[in-house]
Amino acid sequence: MMWNWTISALATGCTIVLYDGSPTHPSPATLFNLCDNEGISVLGISAKFLSVAQQAQVTPRISHQLSSLRAVLSTGSPLTEEGFNYVYSAIKSDCHLASMSGGTDIVSCFMLGNPNLPVYAGELQCAGLGMAVEVWDETGEALSEGKGELVCTQSFPACPIGFWNDPDQVRFKQAYFDVFPGVWVHGDYASHTAQDGYIIYGRSDATLNPGGVRIGTAEIYSLLDAMPEIADAVCVGQQWQDDTRVVLFVVMAPGHTLTEAFRETIKRHIREHASPRHVPAKILSVTDVPRTLSGKVAELAVRQTLQGETIGNASALANSEILAEYHNRPELRD
Template identity: 45%
Template sequence: MPAKMWNWLISSLAVGATIFLYDGNPLYPEPMRMFELMEKHGITIFGTSAAYIHYLMGIGAKPAEKYDLSKLREISQTASTLSPEGFEYVYREFKKDLYFNSISGGTDINGCFAGAIPILPVYSGELQGRALAMKVEAYDDDANPVEDVQAELVCEAPAPSMPVYFWGDDDHMTKYKAAYFDYFKYKGKNVWRHGDYIVIHSDTGGITFWGRSDAVLKPSGVRIGTAEIYNVVEQLPEVADSLVIGHKHSGDIRIVMFVLLNEGYELDDNLKAKIKRTIGEKTSPRHIPKLIFQAPPDGIP
């Protein structure tokens, strides 16, 4: 369990809440097992992942039609980027009058950079705003704060829960500085750079996360965030997990995909064509992988 989750659970106990933990595959013995437990135990706040929501959306699951979710008040989602369609699916098929709280941060800061602001509206595909005490901005390549375009997530001021050193580092804190502070050093900025691509929306104040900036692909010189591809593939019922990489080939970068399939499916030419077609329809032709391989049964690292 990540450290930040442990702290949140302890905080929940401190205010008198009862914690319900589920250990195991949330899809076993059937995909809507979590909702069966929510109904049975009267769960009020459900913590989940984008991958789980995308999977349910991909198979057309309709939890509200089968289970009584009247006590469910809030869903808190994290771990990876949830597509705008995922937001809409939750309100359409889970419950219309709940609070959907998408958050993003890091174990290394033991908290969030962006997340819930209960007095503001929820917009599809956006975290509601900066977290308390987090001076978050989006920097372009020249270390200028920008809005409405993909850019690097930075924090311009010390945060209450940020780490102050690495265990075993030297006296100059070389590893610590290299990990978080050196990226914009030569642009004259001493800021925490976390390694995520975000968009800060000027009209809503919300923040969209596009995945890791160190996982960006550049086929034909065009910058593509891997989350843009994962958001689409996770919605396919055949795919349990996936990984995309950039492969240097003939002077360019081509996208290569590895997929871990759900039980009962085979990566034949028809499924490869479906994956490519779906990615092309929901993103762009440049996002389509040139090659698709099936991952080994023991999963993707």
């Protein structure tokens, strides 16, 4: 979808700067060097990149000029409150930080930034133009507060008209309109805030449900972001004894190992800052986290691996071979 965005941006008369390669090579400050060298005014990055830069203690506010930088756009996954705080404290205090959420399927955003509105840490500022966005509960009632399904109740300009090789639109309707007939269900677990903004808690098909309590994985990831010992993580639900238990896989940062003492530290940190329901029943170490080609954590693929199911779309994974580490773990048999 970024090809479409890039080509469209040229119509405004702006100049596009593309960086091809790892954004942390040769250092996590590479993109900020680019901002100074090329006079970039709008920097588009991912929430994961901000997390990596924060863990590497990169402070462009001190090390760089960034005089041209006016806006930072973050997408790919939910940006945590810590991510917002990092941008304003360590990158630039007077830029416009916009966390955005939409999809390749609509080549657009359901929620995004607005330079005329205040920014609240952890929130996407507003719904996009032409998007009748609401958050619904399981019965199809709109929620003014609380977590539920992100839906779009009316047709919108960027709505696709169907799938290739789906002449009767069977797959298209199953993908978006099966849950609430005639209403687009995007598959995000979200809430509508008092500021008329939105919070995304992760994919609704990957939410955790221990003891019947629905938990968004982003709630756990945001707490782990504050722990420099953890480089990456993926959290899923495993069917266990007629219930669901939370299983957390962590990639330890260089120089750190997952000891029993540190497992208890993780559990205590999550319990104190979230709730006992959020605490993982199992915490296991892995060398990497499976991600899609666009860099998103592939929670569903991990859950399917744990349950012994066939991976729905393994070709969409950038590192599907890593799932072998998750398969048939003896620690998950008790």
